[in-house]
Amino acid sequence: MSSETDRAAAQQRRRLTVAVKDALRDLNIQLALLNRRFGGRVELRDVDWTCLDLINRQGPLSPTALARRTGLHPATLTGVLDRLQKGGWIVRERDPEASDRRAVTLRAVRERNSELFQVFSGMNRRMDELLERYSETELEVIADFLRQTGTAGSDSASELGS
Numbered sequence: 001m002s003s004e005t006d007r008a009a010a011q012q013r014r015r016l017t018v019a020v021k022d023a024l025r026d027l028n029i030q031l032a033l034l035n036r037r038f039g040g041r042v043e044l045r046d047v048d049w050t051c052l053d054l055i056n057r058q059g060p061l062s063p064t065a066l067a068r069r070t071g072l073h074p075a076t077l078t079g080v081l082d083r084l085q086k087g088g089w090i091v092r093e094r095d096p097e098a099s100d101r102r103a104v105t106l107r108a109v110r111e112r113n114s115e116l117f118q119v120f121s122g123m124n125r126r127m128d129e130l131l132e133r134y135s136e137t138e139l140e141v142i143a144d145f146l147r148q149t150g151t152a153g154s155d156s157a158s159e160l161g162s
Contacts, residue, residue: 041119060107
């Protein structure tokens, strides 16, 4: 009986694991579609938005640090940064501490963020409504799962980039 119970439990675990992975794939698709439509509204390509979000969240950054985080080739990154600067989303500031006078730091123009928040307001509102359903303990588990999933994705991207 124990062997049959163990087998049933293992099958249930596999079904749940597949369900979580399928849900993550569905989420990835929906977020990609959301980001594409969002980008169309604020005239940012997907890669531009990714770079801008990293600069906003982790900046100021050097172009080298941003290239490492995104895995973009320097020539590609230069084009992205040119578009972001032309659009008024970032500034390139000379780094007075650097020994190389050409060194720059990328800084987001935070005054523009209200435009981003406005476009994402529907999603933010829906997320707030969704998260209200969960206890603090459940939110801690969800946040931990998402952080660990992000780390797995980052590690996998690094592995593929090698």
